[in-house]
Amino acid sequence: MEENQSPFQAAVKPGVTIGLISLALTFIAYFIDATLLGSAWFGLIAIVIFFALIIYFGRQYRSEIGGFMTFGTAFNFSFIAILISGIIGLIGQVLLFHVIDPSLPGVLGDLAFENSIKMMESFGASADSLPPGQLEEMRASTAKQFTLSGQLMGFGIGIIIYAIIALIIAAILKKRDKSLDY
Structure with missing residues (x-):
């Protein structure tokens, strides 16, 4: 009989797959x-x-281990898969922003600043009402x-956000074996 993988071992392949898909979407965009x-x-x-x-990979893992999964197992699987995909995404973004196109951070920083100003204006604040020093501080932080x-x-x-997402996904993926309830 085949031995079941631990959640950590089972999460590696889905994490790499999700990371590569995320990276592909980033580069296509x-x-x-x-x-x-x-x-x-x-x-x-x-x-x-x-x-x-x-969720797809989590359900696949749940069926591989017999159709039932505790919240802890689901959390471990989800968090490790998300963490691995995040590391792959980080490496890809560092390559994109600092090796492939070093001018891209400036373009995206300006775009993020403009979006922040538009959001402020949609809430009724005006960029003209802010002191110039504060506008420059906003530009520098973006x-x-x-x-x-x-x-x-x-x-x-x-990583904190990944943990919160993993908690949500674990709540979706967990499935208790009700036949064990007496």
């Missing part, structure tokens, strides 16, 4: 139009694909997101 990387709808599409894939240190810090914060 870059080659079509680099500003797509800063658009909200592209991010939304990527998140939907990401959730669908992790540009910093795309530096190497900004990307690494974003990944560190992302």
Whole structure:
């Protein structure tokens, strides 16, 4: 009889697969139009694909281990798969922003700043009402997101977000064997 893999072992292949798909979407968007990387709808599409894939692979793993999975097992599987895909995505973005197209962080930083100003204006605030120093500080902070240190810090914060996503997915994936209830 084949021995079941631990959640950590089982999460490696789906994590790599999801990471490579995420990386492919990023590069496709870059080659079509680099500003797509800063658009909200592209991010939304990527998140939907990401959730669908992790749930698909999680259900596949659950069926491999007998059709039932505890919350802890589902969380471990989800978190490791998400973490691995995040590492692959980080490596790809570092390559894209610092090797392939070093001017891209400036373009995306300007786009993020413009989007922040548009959002402020949609809430009734005017960019003209802010002191020039504060506008420059906003511009610098949005540009910093795309530096190497900004990307690494974003990944560190992302680990917390990955854990929250893994908790949600684990709640979806868990399935208790009710035949054991007496």
